[in-house]
Amino acid sequence: xxxxxxxxxxxxxAAGLGTRFLPATKAxxxxxxxxxxxxxxxxxxxxxxxxxxDDVLMITGRNKRxxxxxxxxxxxxxxxxxxxxxxxxxxxxxxxxxxxxxHYVRQGDPKGxxxxxxxxxxxxxxxxFAVLLGDDLIDPRDPLLQRMIEVQEEHGGSVIALMEVxxxxxxxxxxxxxxxxxxxxxxxxxxxxxxxxxxxxxxxxAIIGRYVLAPQIFDVLRETEPGRGGEIQLTDALQQLAxxxxxxxxxxxxxxxxxxxxxxxxxxxxxAIVRLACEREDLGPEFRTWLRGYVGxxxxxx
Ligand code: UTP
Numbered sequence: 001x002x003x004x005x006x007x008x009x010x011x012x013x014a015a016g017l018g019t020r021f022l023p024a025t026k027a028x029x030x031x032x033x034x035x036x037x038x039x040x041x042x043x044x045x046x047x048x049x050x051x052x053x054d055d056v057l058m059i060t061g062r063n064k065r066x067x068x069x070x071x072x073x074x075x076x077x078x079x080x081x082x083x084x085x086x087x088x089x090x091x092x093x094x095x096x097x098x099x100x101x102x103h104y105v106r107q108g109d110p111k112g113x114x115x116x117x118x119x120x121x122x123x124x125x126x127x128x129f130a131v132l133l134g135d136d137l138i139d140p141r142d143p144l145l146q147r148m149i150e151v152q153e154e155h156g157g158s159v160i161a162l163m164e165v166x167x168x169x170x171x172x173x174x175x176x177x178x179x180x181x182x183x184x185x186x187x188x189x190x191x192x193x194x195x196x197x198x199x200x201x202x203x204x205x206a207i208i209g210r211y212v213l214a215p216q217i218f219d220v221l222r223e224t225e226p227g228r229g230g231e232i233q234l235t236d237a238l239q240q241l242a243x244x245x246x247x248x249x250x251x252x253x254x255x256x257x258x259x260x261x262x263x264x265x266x267x268x269x270x271x272a273i274v275r276l277a278c279e280r281e282d283l284g285p286e287f288r289t290w291l292r293g294y295v296g297x298x299x300x301x302x
Contacts, residue, residue, distance in 0.1 A: 171197060
């Protein structure tokens with residue numbers, strides 16, 4: 001069998017309007033909101049790098065300058081910290097600019113996630129590639145992308161990440177119809193539907209923001225009409241691939257059971273900060289003590 005091309009490129013769409021987080025996102029991209037002391041997007045780039053993908057293309061929009069600056073050098077700040085002899089903060093500043101080879105492309109109009117992914121076509125070319133949503137945070141201790149890459153290398157085609165959600169939550173996600181495979185954590189996708197009514201949902205498997213895609217997705221996206229919400233939906237293009245394997249191979253799903261936060265949602269964003277802060281060696285002990293006291297007091301008072 002001919003060897004399949006290895007995956008080396010990650011695409012991170014970060015051009016959405018972030019309306020759920022207004023007014024914070026009026027002039028700042030939601031991906032730059034800090035989760036403890038690092039912007040959400042840095043966790044996502046770190047995840048790509050730890051899965052072996054150090055060529056990162058970010059799809060940005062109008063307000064996205066801070067994203068580019070964050071992954072670039074800041075000579076003024078670096079020399080100020082050097083003069084002070086503050087090596088540990090200097091290392092923190094340099095960490096993000098040394099992480100990966102970063103590339104940027106602007107989406108122009110935010111016409112949907114499918115359209116954002118299509119903007120990556122000239123950079124990606126004809127290889128399979130990974131997509132990581134810039135506002136979706138997978139806990140670094142629960143690796144997912146490596147497993148998805150393994151599944152893609154084994155079966156070819158495309159692989160999407162799935163998570164079981166309560167039936168009343170499924171209308172918030174893309175939803176997959178699936179068939180079991182011999183591997184416990186992997187399913188074959190037979191159909192996909194974007195944000196279904198619970199009564200029409202084929203399962204409670206929700207699509208979460210990690211994908212390993214066959215390059216044929218670009219041909220399908222070029223033909224994909226705007227769908228739900230008037231946006232060009234990645235789910236609609238994946239549905240085409242799942243419906244006809246001849247287009248770009250099979251579509252599989254890896255069922256994720258680890259910790260994941262949608263940092264574009266205010267409640268999940270708060271949960272991410274509290275959990276990650278509690279687990280930090282430097283901040284955790286003091287923060288946990290405070291939190292225990294605060295929660296105890298809140299519960300007794302109200
Ligand atoms: P969301 O569905 O979270 O949309 O996008 P949004 O516009 O960013 O946020 P809300 O719903 O208005 O609060 C999912 C991912 O797709 C990217 C977003 O940046 C996010 O990472 N996206 C979405 C684009 O890059 N371009 C688009 O046109 C739409």
